[in-house]
Amino acid sequence: MTLAPTRELMDAAAAGGTGIGAFNVIHLETxxxxxxxxxxxxxxxxxxxxxxxxxxxxxxxxxxLASLALAQAASVPVALHLDHAEDEQLALRAIDLGFGSVMYDGAHLSYDENVAATRRVTEYAHRANVYVEAELGKVGGKDGAHAPGVRTDPEEAVAFVAATGVDALAVAVGSSHAMTSRSASLDTDLIAILHAALDVPLVLHGSSGASDEQIVAAISAGMTKINVSTHLNGFFTAAIREYLTANPSVVDSRKYVAAGRKAITGEAARLLELFALLPGTTGTRD
Incomplete structure (x- = not known):
């Protein structure tokens, strides 16, 4: 396998009604x-x-470059995505480096400025056949749209996608960034409305705060890309703490970092299988 275009992975998941995991890289071991x-x-x-x-x-x-090398050597399709870039120039650099997709985050701007900046990034990206994600407002955990009670307006979402030309949209449906408890309540009715109204896939940010059942329900309602970071970071950190407690004299960081890496691998594989379940099925894939 070689590096996979994000567009291909997103199109396949959207067409099949399944979800695809989008997991944050923190460092090489992640x-x-x-x-x-x-x-x-x-x-x-x-x-x-x-x-x-x-x-x-x-x-x-x-x-x-390290992530690109890992993707190119992988035996399964791996795409590389730039997440939450508020700097337009950073988004352009990612496109030039060979990323399959970028998320330009203009949530800190006014609506009109957000549209204009997102459109600029989208036009540059599409010339390189790079997929673009955007969002309306700020995601929860950053004082904004995914905070409890805040929701994406379907009519505004339709207008935003039409004005910017983006390929996927992160929507506010009850999740929040950096949650360490899986207690978020996702608005699956709104997800279904947005899915019906938009002709681009939906993205769930802040998925670490949602339970397995909530995420599966969100995918069934029309969510495609499922972003997870904090949840996996918790597995990494817990494994390192456990290793250091059991081995207080260790000084070789590779030993305890390896424990963290192994913990992420197991949980991330479980989540990928969960997200890829066909609607209405249970258990793991065949």
Whole structure:
């Protein structure tokens, strides 16, 4: 396999009525774990690198080039996505580096400015056949649209997609970023309305805060791309804590980081299988 275009993975999931996992890369070990999870499950995955991750590593190229190399060597389709880029230039750099998709986040701008900036990124991306995701307002956990009680307006969503030309839309349906408890209540009725109103796939941000049952219901209602980060980070951190407690004299960081990597692999593979269930079925895929 080689690096997969995000468009192909999204189109296949949307056509099949299933979900696809989009999991955030924090560092090399996370990327390795996520690719291993996809290979274990025998399913595609979207690796996401956020603007925050780029800043942490001192630039996009180090973590992006490593992730691209892992994707190109994978035995299953792996796409690379830029997540929550508020910097237009960062989005353009990701396109030039070979990312399959970018999410330009203009939520900090006024509606008209958001439309204009998103349109600029979309036009540049489409010239390179790169897929574009956007969202309306700020996602919960960032003082905005995915905070409890805030919802995407279907009419505004239709107008936004038409004005920007984006390929996928993150919508506010009750989830919130960086939740460490899986207690969010997703508005599946609204998801179904948005799915019927829009001709682009829907994206669920803040999925770490939703239970398995809520996510499956959201996919059945029309959600396609399922973003997960904090939930998997919790598995990584818990495994390292457990290893260091059991091995207090260890000084080789590879030993405890390997435990974290293994923990992510198992849980990410489980989630990929969960998201890929056909509507109305239970258990794992055949």
């Amino acid at each position: 990327a390795e774990a996520l690719v291993a999870a996809a290979e274990l499950a025998g399913l595609p995955v979207i690796l996401q690198i956020s603007e925050n991750c780029s800043n942490f590593h001192g630039g996009l190229e180090p973590v992006a």
